[in-house]
Amino acid sequence: MHYAVIMAGGSGQRLWPLSREHRPKQIINIFAEQSLLRLCVNRVRHIFDPEHILVVTNAEYAAVVREHLPDLPAENVLGEPMGRNTANAIGLAATVLKLKSPEAVMAVFSADQIIEPVAPLAEAIREALSFIESHPTALFTFGIKARYAHTGLGYLKRGSDAGQDGIFSVAAFKEKPNKSTAHKYIRSGKYCWNSGMFVWRVDTILQQLECFLPHNAERLRRIGQAWQGESRDEVLQQEFGELENISIDFAVMERAQEVYMCELDCHWEDVGSYQTLADNIGAVDQDDNVTTPETRCEWLDCQNNIAISESPDHLIAAVHVEDLIIVHTPDATLICRRDETDRLREMLGQLKDKGHERYL
Template identity: 55%
Template structure:
């Protein structure tokens, strides 16, 4: 079965003073009266059954998640026992899902991204799920075609396409991940045609 895990545990310190410890950015009504968490959830609805969407959050934000997504079953809100890094959070979600469904395929998204148009995101996630269900020992990440030499983003170096038939997007084999380069190196990455921004 396919599942989505929304990571919504961050405190949003970079959006201070709007985002506070008791009201993090993912639950602020910043976009036409909607929260980032609600927008993320609605982007996932065309892809995943509602009972297969989980939210991973800080234990102190569980009530805020329930307020924002009252239709979400309480058992689909996973409270982190301690605030750790992203890898630990994803590991917790994977452990919970492996107990619920040993055959689970998990898509991990963050609650604090603005993604427009949503249709492109939906197609990309559907391609990812299809690919991972065909190659069950695979991990999948999303790269964004760079439009300028950004030194504040990480990059993904891709080699030849892994597959193309029947997918709406190009699917590549990842060669390596590169941390935030300086401006000159970022330009070299773009000029090579082999790099994408790492979407996170």
């Protein structure tokens, strides 16, 4: 049995005010009137039927996600009481799947990615599923052919040939490099971007968590024992809060022995900022000003700006400005330098401190 697990728990603070606490970035219809989550479900439906697609999200978003994805069974949307990073989102999904089929193979995806075209990805997933069927104790991940020396992504170093066309061992996981190191990776021809997508057996990943995170594994086991009973919510709330907050790369992938990969040559983006959003849905003029399709904007002597509006009848007029991000929504407007977006969380904290929670 094969399952897809989509991680959709991020709050998307770097995309405020488009993304809000009640409306996270994964469900905003920004790509051809479709959300990132909808696009991800559509991609995996090339291989998995709706009954075999699970979504792990924050508990406060669960009802919204179920409404957003009516083609998925309601029980396939799992709500985390609080964010505890990817190791525990994956651990929760594996714990639930173990109750159905402990020897099932699960493929893990992130909801906030753009991958085009879909056909090469679908073929790579099929190959990975087949590889895991014949190598049940292995862990599989996907690299993305590096188009340039990206300093905001982790890298995978390709190891030896695994004896199956296009599949290699992973020699090393590398954290986000500086510019010089990233250029060395590209020149070597041995590195690719780390996509954060995985394939493995349910029982194998739970065994790996038991090996490297026994504290977390015990709490996940308690959650599994209570999952089909009346105490599920109480136990989930209690035990999940005790989990160590850690990514699957740090917890398992960088420490495990049998890790394999294939490399995808496709357009891939992790949509975590206005820059990546603009790169994928915006039109660029001769002065490098980016405007999204639904945005009405007039530029006068402006360079290198981004304008996004949720109101098609609202006009943005900009005069002699450069390097700005301008985002208009019906109740909040953001104006920020393009190189200062890492301070958005600071602004959200200020809004909360001043009693403006309704805008968060």
